[in-house]
Amino acid sequence: MHAPHAVVAGYDGSSDSRAAVEYAAAAARDLGLPLRVVHCCAWSDAQTAVFTAAGRMLAELCEVLEPRYPGLQLEPIVLSKSPAIALIGESLAAEMLVVGYQGMGTFGGLHTGAVSRQVANQASCPVVVTRNAERPDGPVVVTTGPEGDAANGILRIVEPAKREPAGPADSPDVADAMRFAFAEASRREVALYAFQLSADTALSDELPDETFSGLLSEWQGRYPAVQAEGQCVARTQAVDRLLTATQHAGLLVVGTPGTGHGRGMRLGRLPSTLLSSASCPVAVVETSS
Structure with a gap:
């Protein structure tokens, strides 16, 4: 069971989802909360090889994040659910949920913006939908x-x-x-x-x-x-x-x-x-x- 009031980010390897992770990591660091990074595999893809590859992808991401956000508690997890259902469920114990607007479409990723819109519609916490271009100093x-x-x-x-x-x-x-x-x-x-x-x-x-x-x-x-x-x-x-x-x-x-x-x-x-x-x-x- 993950810690309540974490900042949650959906990740599928796309540039938009990477922007989501960076936004979520900065927010989690500033708020003193854990960062839970979620990758979703469709039920039909719930195979050992797919899960192994997904776990490796998250591990590589965490290796990049750790020196950038020292002391940040990272909780990478792979879920065998549709992205929208998984992320809406995660929002129940989240302070903030961050997703990319458009993803790669691989590993059941956040593609065409449909998932991000569904999550924004139904999540139980504030949802931030990111794009690749970020302006951290913008108003x-x-x-x-x-x-x-x-x-x-x-x-x-x-x-x-x-x-x-x-x-x-x-x-x-x-x-x-x-x-x-x-x-x-x-x-x-x-x-x-x-x-x-x-x-x-x-x-x-x-x-x-x-x-x-x-x-x-x-x-x-x-x-x-x-x-x-x-x-x-x-x-x-x-x-x-x-x-x-x-x-x-x-x-x-x-x-x-x-x-x-x-x-x-x-x-x-x-x-x-x-x-x-x-x-x-x-x-x-x-x-x-």
């Missing part, structure tokens, strides 16, 4: 939207008149994704840019409203080292603006409405598009309902 970008956008996979912000007295930082609809975004920006020592999506096209490129500004101030108070800026963007321009932002970002964080069980299809149109077309890693974080 963290997080997106939020007005109430009612959750059905489209956009993190909700309740309008000021409807806000409960608990305060913006305590709203379950925003806390999880904002917490993850600020924690990652703090860990990576980079700036954070938050886009408030609005249905009003006239508000595009304006400063965020009072509620959203208060939200940023609340979280910046918890992470004072993080330089945070906010901007309002028209929802109709969201895809273009966010994809442009990912060309310079180190991470894009997207909140999605959860099912409450870590299961079920929860990615809407916007996060699905960002996941498939972003130029930087994308973190999918389930928000509380």
